[in-house]
Ligand SMILES: *[C@@H]1O[C@H](CO)[C@@H](O)[C@H](O)[C@H]1NC(C)=O
């Protein structure tokens with residue numbers, strides 16, 4: 001019903017735009033017509049992926065069959081690849097690096113197309129020493145861990161944050177204190193640090209069915225319950241552990257559902273911060289996009305799941321860390337194998 005209404009709205013929109021602007025709006029008449037034709041054949045599963053290195057193995061997989069009629073649609077610097085995985089019609093889209101790109105691209109996808117759900121995948125840094133390169137994780141919750149209130153030097157944990165009393169910021173989630181990470185071997189007496197501490201903040205969200213401009217807050221965004229329970233059937237899947245006949249990982253990679261993942265516009269190659277993300281947030285996968293895709297799906301009330309294959313321990317510390325480059329494409333391939341299996345489970 002909702003989908004049908006949206007389709008009719010798009011139809012009206014194309015008429016209005018054509019009439020009012022003579023086709024000079026952001027979405028040209030021809031593109032809008034094409035989108036309407038594409039949507040007639042929907043709905044689609046949206047598959048959202050950060051970069052080409054992770055997307056290519058999917059587009060090149062025999063399990064992905066490109067749509068002969070539409071192929072792809074280019075809009076706003078993005079390419080929407082149309083096709084099918086098993087019985088599911090899909091639109092595959094590459095976001096580019098980071099939270100803003102991931103958010104924009106996902107919003108374009110759900111705004112323009114009839115999308116019934118979003119599967120996001122890629123590789124991620126690992127914060128959990130019990131897992132290894134090539135393992136594929138499916139976190140139940142994602143948070144954006146890069147939205148901070150950076151506290152004034154001299155203030156302590158009992159002091160209110162700037163603008164906290166307005167409800168703009170909170171101390172509920174907790175903080176990272178820089179002086180906890182001083183290497184004090186030379187200067188034992190001085191744990192002080194001018195950077196003081198940063199407090200983690202939830203995102204403001206404005207869900208489509210809420211009142212516009214009335215903010216809600218979201219820190220831990222859950223993935224879709226049904227998708228997450230379906231993903232249990234991916235555990236035990238057979239994955240590749242060798243790049244060739246002689247170079248293999250210490251053990252065969254696994255698929256595992258985990259509790260939490262964390263995203264921010266930060267490439268974490270730092271052991272102390274990785275250990276903090278595990279001890280404070282129980283984060284396993286650390287990346288730069290998943291929570292952004294999750295937030296857009298929460299706002300638009302679209303079912304969402306993220307499937308992230310681990311690369312090495314972020315910041316080093318295991319025997320295979322310096323072999324990340326050797327195994328990165330294996331990790332990307334494992335993520336794709338799991339995504340394909342997941343899409344097939346949906347039918
Ligand atoms: C702390 O600094 C000392 C001296 O520079 C160094 O040997 C040691 O490895 C450092 N510790 C850590 C945990 O980095």
Ligand SMILES: *[C@@H]1O[C@H](CO)[C@@H](O)[C@H](O)[C@H]1NC(C)=O
Nearest residue numbers: 243244245246247325326327
């Ligand atoms: C297997 O891959 C490794 C790492 O890329 C490479 O060094 C090695 O030469 C390859 N071995 C064979 C038999 O292709």
Ligand SMILES: *[C@@H]1O[C@H](CO)[C@@H](O)[C@H](O)[C@H]1NC(C)=O
Nearest residue numbers: 257258259260281282283284
């Ligand atoms: C942390 O997450 C793991 C799975 O990722 C889970 O088994 C464990 O119970 C969690 N620990 C806590 C303290 O919540």
